Amino acid sequence: MPFFGSKSSKKQKDLSKISSKYDVKDQVLGTGAFSEVCLAVQKETGKKFAVKCIDKKSLKGKEDSLENEISVLRKADHPNIVKMIEMFEDKNYLYLVMDLVTGGELFDRIVERGSYSEKDASECVKQILIAVHYLHELGIVHRDLKPENLLYQDYLDENETEQSRLMISDFGLSKMEGTEAMATACGTPGYVAPEVLMGKHYGKEVDCWSIGVIAYILLCGYPPFYDENDATLFAQIMRGEYEFDSPYWDEISESAKEFVRFFMTVDPTKRYSCADGLKHEWIAGTDQSDVNIHGTVSEMMKKTLLKAKWKNAITATTAVNRMKNMGLIHKSIASEDSTGSPGSA
Structure with a gap:
């Protein structure tokens, strides 16, 4: 999957919803089989977050698994657990706004x-x-x-x-x-x-x-x-x-x-x-x-x-x-x- 913001991207991410609250940067923090993680800054506070951009097409047949993960993340609110703040969606992608964790494994x-x-x-x-x-x-x-x-x-x-x-x-x-x-x-x-x-x-x-x-x-x-x-x-x-x-x-x-x-x-x-x-x-x-x-x-x-x-x-x-x-x-x-x-x- 191409990096976020890449000109070679075959799919266009519609950032109109998430951009009302966050400034999503071109900086890619990580990539995976179904997603890429980008840096985002909350406009109101200036606080940094990680945004998981999940390709819906790649999820075909695995939608239940994602729904389960989101359900778990919504329930969990603890200082020692990476938290999902909120979620946005467009035609091609889901955007999960998560705690930014930078201290390493x-x-x-x-x-x-x-x-x-x-x-x-x-x-x-x-x-x-x-x-x-x-x-x-x-x-x-x-x-x-x-x-x-x-x-x-x-x-x-x-x-x-x-x-x-x-x-x-x-x-x-x-x-x-x-x-x-x-x-x-x-x-x-x-x-x-x-x-x-x-x-x-x-x-x-x-x-x-x-x-x-x-x-x-x-x-x-x-x-x-x-x-x-x-x-x-x-x-x-x-x-x-x-x-x-x-x-x-x-x-x-x-x-x-x-x-x-x-x-x-x-x-x-x-x-x-x-x-x-x-x-x-x-x-x-x-x-x-x-x-x-x-x-x-x-x-x-x-x-x-x-x-x-x-x-x-x-x-x-x-x-x-x-x-x-x-x-x-x-x-x-x-x-x-x-x-x-x-x-x-």
């Missing part, structure tokens, strides 16, 4: 830091827990929690502080709990819960598993589950097979390891909820080590970020289909086109 931010400790990791996880708990209270399941969808609101200074706000983005796969699609495989296998790969019906517990995976990586810099062979990777996840390897975990507290175990529990009925996590000593107490682990964690994160198989992993739909072909699972489940969410860019 979680892992990239950690790599750039000068120091980083278990206490910093705990603060990151705490913000994630608070936001996801809010979603779960609304009956919303994100279904695709991963570091790429965790963004900092902005850059402050060289010294990170508790004021660095972490925000959850990309609700293209989110659903209201209890809907039919909650038996659908989606997301990224490296972060997805065992029950999803097994083809079982699932609920908000899948987000809690993903939080456990994210917490694990934040503490050592590499994923708990990784293998070049898909069948081995899937089997590891379904059995919950991971280790706290030496020397990477030698400086990490037992409290942190316990927290990870409670969230990466294969049985969803025994898995910690966000509310449980917020009460855990590693989050609510003072059990976090203040040893600087930046050197080791950042080096491992750089390698993790370079592994295309991990960062741009196959969808869970593809994973489940492959496993069915391998005879690893037998239950017939619904599948959905997860090649990209309409609102993602």
